[in-house]
């Protein structure tokens with residue numbers, strides 16, 4: 177079974193995707209980490225994230241980078257949103273994500289374009305969202321716990337900029353797939369979000385069985 181989980185920054189998609197992977201015993205890929213690794217590589221080599229050729233050169237990153245905790249920094253997320261808008265960066269990372277989705281037994285992938293581009297035939301598709309204020313509060317708490325002193329207002333502003341950039345780009349924009357179901361986590365605890373996500377996946381799989 178392939179499960180696609182998409183949504184904006186700090187919507188809860190990563191938490192939901194990890195929990196679904198545990199629940200169904202499936203491998204999980206956080207595709208945002210790939211774009212974050214490209215961004216970190218751009219920064220490490222003093223390249224310009226806005227120049228497509230620079231960003232493409234950074235796609236050939238060392239695998240060990242994927243486990244570097246600094247990939248989670250907000251500055252890296254902001255850079256990731258710039259490099260990920262380049263079509264050639266997206267195509268450089270495409271096969272790797274496709275292969276992960278197609279592995280025997282299935283997989284859970286989370287990102288921005290999983291249901292629309294990477295795994296359009298996924299068995300279940302969730303679009304996870306929450307209000308910008310609530311997402312900013314979550315991200316702010318997360319960053320503060322890691323000793324990052326970025327203010328709430330700055331985090332909220334960054335989230336809005338990233339939402340706009342991710343949704344407005346012409347290649348693989350952040351958009352709910354027509355056959356994806358919406359999970360609004362604004363007023364749900366983590367446990368309730370995960371319970372609801374499992375119910376939604378079960379319902380989609382049942383519906384597909386009936387139609388088959």
Ligand code: CDP
Pocket residue numbers: 184185186187190207208209211212253256257258260261286287288289290338342
């Ligand atoms: O955790 P958060 O949602 O803040 O970010 P992320 O999922 O790690 O993604 C970082 C950036 O990578 C996003 O702002 C997107 O611009 C980009 N991204 C993308 O374009 N496509 C994906 N499948 C995943 C991430």
